[in-house]
Amino acid sequence: MARWQPDARGRLEAAAFELFRERGFEQTTVADIAARASLDKRTFYRLFGDKREALFSGSGRVEEVLVRAVTETDAGPFEAVVAAFRRVAEELFADRLELVRARQAIIESSPELQERELRKSGSLAAAVTAALRARGLDETTATLATESGATVFRVAFARWIAPDSDAPLSDLIAEVAAELRAITSAPNALTSAGPDEPSRRW
């Protein structure tokens, strides 16, 4: 028997991605995934904690880039986090709009996957906060900077994958960061702040 399959993990990820697109997440069985990759269900569970994990293998790389970027700068906490997310946008997301859209569509179709994504984001945030603390910041400051930066990223990301969007994610992040500043620093603005001038490289 073909014991020793090259890149079993990668093949399972690919099979899962295809099947989730074809039939949807809930209509896809782990046995289906394994079958398409010519592997056994049990093998799947040895490589992935559960069915959802097959979609989230990339989060490790995101964490790497994020932590490295935050560690290697000496900008203010919030600025550092925003810059780190822009790094991620440039290194990991640019050029992959369609792939990211497809993946996001799958996630949004299933509550289970949404939950998992939230958890992944949470652990990413924890790692960034830890990196900030390693720079000497106190817990509260580090957490607030991380969460604010993550919020900026989420909003910018949503705009990026919107069907009519074409601006680079990195630019969108910079714009949204500026908007956040406007909101939190002016304790009386009753109405919204219009789309400000996109701050370039600052």
Next chain:
Amino acid sequence: MARWQPDARGRLEAAAFELFRERGFEQTTVADIAARASLDKRTFYRLFGDKREALFSGSGRVEEVLVRAVTETDAGPFEAVVAAFRRVAEELFADRLELVRARQAIIESSPELQERELRKSGSLAAAVTAALRARGLDETTATLATESGATVFRVAFARWIAPDSDAPLSDLIAEVAAELRAITSAPNALTSAGPDEPSRRW
């Protein structure tokens, strides 16, 4: 047979809470919960979508208070959200520190429950954002205000349930909100800009 149980839902919630505390979430079976409430497993699934939901029945009330508070004020978006969370703190959390601590301990013991809590928070946030939009704010402003306010709440909440804490949650929220302002309002220039080769496979 005893068809017709008074307050089946409440009894199942109580039974679940007890069992989760006694044996932990994963070691508790839905059949166990139902048995303690003298009901059938199938009945549990008619009242709750899944095992986790038994712990999250309170989120409905939180949403009510939040949305009402945000709707009935004309303060700036961020201020309105912070004030709304303070309302929640006063009306729903004050006087229940020990209960909340126990509940939080259960949640933190199980990744599954953490995911569910994240999702609940997310749908709460969506409701608040919608309420802000109903006041005429644009999507981005509403989202940023909601998320920032939620972050403030999370940080304050963590302090509140910390073992050595004794300040009222509502006060902690006000303090943390001030700290967030301090962080985001001082734009401190400095980019990341590192020559790095892009990694593959997000």
Next chain:
DNA sequence: ACGGTCATGTCGCAAAGTGACATCGGCACT
């Protein structure tokens, strides 16, 4: 060739959910 180790397959099982159907209790209406 030998033994060890690692990746994979096979088998079986507890628990999560769910659909279909049965049953009981109260309720309205005669």
Next chain:
DNA sequence: AGTGCCGATGTCACTTTGCGACATGACCGT
């Protein structure tokens, strides 16, 4: 009271998840 309907609950059977235990085949160093 009698009848009949409806909603809440129980029962059964089933699919899927996820995992433990064990078997087996492939590769590796000696």
